Amino acid sequence: MSVDTATVKRVARLARIALAEGEAEAMRGELNAILGFVEQLAEVDVTGVEPMTSVQPMAMKQREDAVTDGFYAADVIANAPVRDDGFFTVPKVVE
Amino acid sequence: MTIAVRPPDPKKLIKGATGDWEVVVGMEVHAQVTSKAKLFSGASTEFGGEPNSHVSFVDAAMPGMLPVINAECVAQAVRTGLGLRAEINKRSVFDRKNYFYPDLPQGYQISQYKQPIVGEGEVIVDLSDGTSFTVGIERLHLEQDAGKSLHDQHATMSFVDLNRSGVALMEIVSRPDLRSAEEARAYLTKLRTILRYLGTCDGNMEEGSLRADVNVSVRRPGDPLGTRCEIKNVNSIRFVGQAVEVEARRQIGVLEDGGTIEQETRLFDPGRGETRPMRSKEEAHDYRYFPDPDLLPLEFTDAWVEALQGALPELPDAKKARFVADYGLSPYDAGVLVAERVSADYFEAVAKGRDAKAAANWVINELFGRLNKDGKALDESPISAAQLGGLIDLVADGTISGKIAKDLFEILWTEGGDPRQVVEARGLRQVTDTGAIEKTIDEVIAANPDKVEQAKAKPTLMGWFVGQVMKASGGKANPQAVNDILKRKLGLE
Numbered sequence: 001m002s003v004d005t006a007t008v009k010r011v012a013r014l015a016r017i018a019l020a021e022g023e024a025e026a027m028r029g030e031l032n033a034i035l036g037f038v039e040q041l042a043e044v045d046v047t048g049v050e051p052m053t054s055v056q057p058m059a060m061k062q063r064e065d066a067v068t069d070g071f072y073a074a075d076v077i078a079n080a081p082v083r084d085d086g087f088f089t090v091p092k093v094v095e
Numbered sequence: 096m097t098i099a100v101r102p103p104d105p106k107k108l109i110k111g112a113t114g115d116w117e118v119v120v121g122m123e124v125h126a127q128v129t130s131k132a133k134l135f136s137g138a139s140t141e142f143g144g145e146p147n148s149h150v151s152f153v154d155a156a157m158p159g160m161l162p163v164i165n166a167e168c169v170a171q172a173v174r175t176g177l178g179l180r181a182e183i184n185k186r187s188v189f190d191r192k193n194y195f196y197p198d199l200p201q202g203y204q205i206s207q208y209k210q211p212i213v214g215e216g217e218v219i220v221d222l223s224d225g226t227s228f229t230v231g232i233e234r235l236h237l238e239q240d241a242g243k244s245l246h247d248q249h250a251t252m253s254f255v256d257l258n259r260s261g262v263a264l265m266e267i268v269s270r271p272d273l274r275s276a277e278e279a280r281a282y283l284t285k286l287r288t289i290l291r292y293l294g295t296c297d298g299n300m301e302e303g304s305l306r307a308d309v310n311v312s313v314r315r316p317g318d319p320l321g322t323r324c325e326i327k328n329v330n331s332i333r334f335v336g337q338a339v340e341v342e343a344r345r346q347i348g349v350l351e352d353g354g355t356i357e358q359e360t361r362l363f364d365p366g367r368g369e370t371r372p373m374r375s376k377e378e379a380h381d382y383r384y385f386p387d388p389d390l391l392p393l394e395f396t397d398a399w400v401e402a403l404q405g406a407l408p409e410l411p412d413a414k415k416a417r418f419v420a421d422y423g424l425s426p427y428d429a430g431v432l433v434a435e436r437v438s439a440d441y442f443e444a445v446a447k448g449r450d451a452k453a454a455a456n457w458v459i460n461e462l463f464g465r466l467n468k469d470g471k472a473l474d475e476s477p478i479s480a481a482q483l484g485g486l487i488d489l490v491a492d493g494t495i496s497g498k499i500a501k502d503l504f505e506i507l508w509t510e511g512g513d514p515r516q517v518v519e520a521r522g523l524r525q526v527t528d529t530g531a532i533e534k535t536i537d538e539v540i541a542a543n544p545d546k547v548e549q550a551k552a553k554p555t556l557m558g559w560f561v562g563q564v565m566k567a568s569g570g571k572a573n574p575q576a577v578n579d580i581l582k583r584k585l586g587l588e
Contacts, residue, residue, distance in 0.1 A: 014193070014381060014383065016195055053386075053391055053392055054391055058391065059391065059394060060164060060390060060391035060392065060393055060394070061163055061164075062163070062164050062165070062166040062169070063132070063137065063163045063164065063165055063166065064165075064166065064167075065130050065131050065132050065165050065166065065167030065168070066131060066132055066137065067131050067132050067137060067138065067139045068132070068137030069132075069136055069137035069138045069151035069152075069153075070136075070137070070138035070139055070148060070149050070150055070151050070154075071148055071149075072148075073145060073146060073147035073148045073150065075152075076147045076150045076152070076155045076257070077147055082252070084248075084249070084252070084254065085146070085254075086145060086146040086147055086148075086256075087146050087147065087245070087248075087254035087255055087256055088147070088197070088254070088255040088256075088257075089249070089252040089253065089254055089255070090197040090252065090253050090255060091251065091252065091253070092246060092249075092251055092252055092253045093196070093197055093244065093246070093253050094246045094253070
């Protein structure tokens with residue numbers, strides 16, 4: 001698998017990463033090198049092997065339905081660059 | 096599961112300028128799971144609250160915070176699946192659905208993509224003409240809700256409140272089995288009823304607990320499916336009907352003018368009665384789903400599912416069938432009564448040990464009618480099931496006439512009290528003493544000799560005499576006795 005420059009630009013846009021002119025081309029080379037490296041895994045024959053989701057055979061941890069967290073709005077918004085009256089505020093987005 | 100193909104119903108087709116069209120509708124319903132805490136955090140799900148107060152660092156997507164699933168939300172999804180007679184998947188997987196929006200702090204929504212918790216099921220939908228049809232359910236999956244953006248607080252800024260961020264939602268996806276605006280409304284109504292019976296979603300549409308994305312397409316009867324448009328976030332049952340109506344009309348207009356329908360996402364504007372395209376569609380959605388590496392697959396046992404199944408309440412379809420079979424109600428009346436669990440319970444309390452049809456009649460026609468008139472819900476009813484039952488007993492044992500019963504109902508509604516005591520205190524008891532009735536009849540006859548003559552030629556005038564006698568007795572005369580004696584006295588036997 002390899003990517004072309006258009007794909008690199010598209011992925012960057014989806015991830016909201018700004019790429020300057022020329023950077024996409026360099027990034028294409030880097031990404032293709034990484035993809036080529038990872039592709040070596042495809043050489044392993046995994047026919048009939050279930051995908052592994054955990055090294056240890058364990059079940060997903062679950063929590064009880066109880067309110068144990070929250071009620072610290074000031075902390076939640078403390079790092080927001082802009083805030084107003086307990087809300088995060090962002091440049092207007094309207095559909 | 097076989098997909099039933101519904102032949103086009105001529106009554107449901109829409110007339111266009113160039114012939115008939117069939118509208119095809121499917122729905123994705125987002126139902127907020129009833130739970131105390133969120134899907135992956137211990138923050139409260141309570142509606143309202145100060146902005147960003149029902150938010151944990153998990154919901155705010157602070158670095159290093161990890162999701163831990165709420166077991167009750169899983170149980171609620173399984174209960175809902177069982178209520179939809181659906182396949183329950185004992186192993187399901189959570190995926191990340193990636194997109195950017197200010198009210199989605201993670202930059203992705205944890206959802207289920209290829210392996211949802213619930214598979215195919217069905218909903219039996221009842222229409223107002225008494226007929227029913229089946230809507231296929233494709234799947235139900237668990238996912239997180241996003242936060243809320245307010246756009247009207249400031250000229251240039253949007254305000255973001257994350258209280259809803261991370262609340263558990265069930266997305267319930269139907270097959271495109273609906274063929275009219277009425278069917279779409281009826282489906283959502285029935286789904287809401289089932290969820291409320293199960294207690295898995297409160298169905299409160301004003302608070303956004305239930306929202307629908309409506310997929311609409313049109314085609315010539317018998318043709319393959321047309322291109323669909325998705326109308327996002329419709330938040331009332333009435334609007335679902337209106338949205339289907341106007342969107343079908345719009346598509347028919349485009350097609351009849353020789354145009355083509357573009358697959359797109361649209362918004363319904365109830366004020367203008369139109370749908371319009373959402374602006375942010377330049378870039379096709381690419382959510383780049385992948386399994387969430389923070390969460391192991393969700394697994395549970397048959398025994399656990401069976402325990403949930405065993406504890407389910409009686410659901411509306413079963414209750415309706417029982418009301419028809421055990422109480423002899425019409426399917427329509429049974430359907431009205433089971434639409435809400437509280438109505439069904441109220442009816443059963445009234446009907447216990449009494450004539451069930453009379454009970455249904457009083458509950459549906461008098462009580463629901465009166466509640467409606469005053470804009471009250473059943474739990475605000477001034478008349479309890481015991482009072483209404485007492486009133487019915489008084490009619491059944493002949494203490495009061497049907498007409499007086501309606502007056503008594505009004506007294507109980509406005510003033511309350513024990514029905515039997517009210518009847519005694521106000522002298523509403525029916526007069527069955529034939530002597531007293533005869534006396535009243537004689538007076539009426541004596542006062543109207545001309546009418547007596549006419550009645551001999553025109554026996555329908557009897558009704559006028561009955562009315563006069565009832566009026567003279569203040570509605571308390573036993574109507575049967577009045578009829579019998581009048582017939583005899585007027586020589587109409």
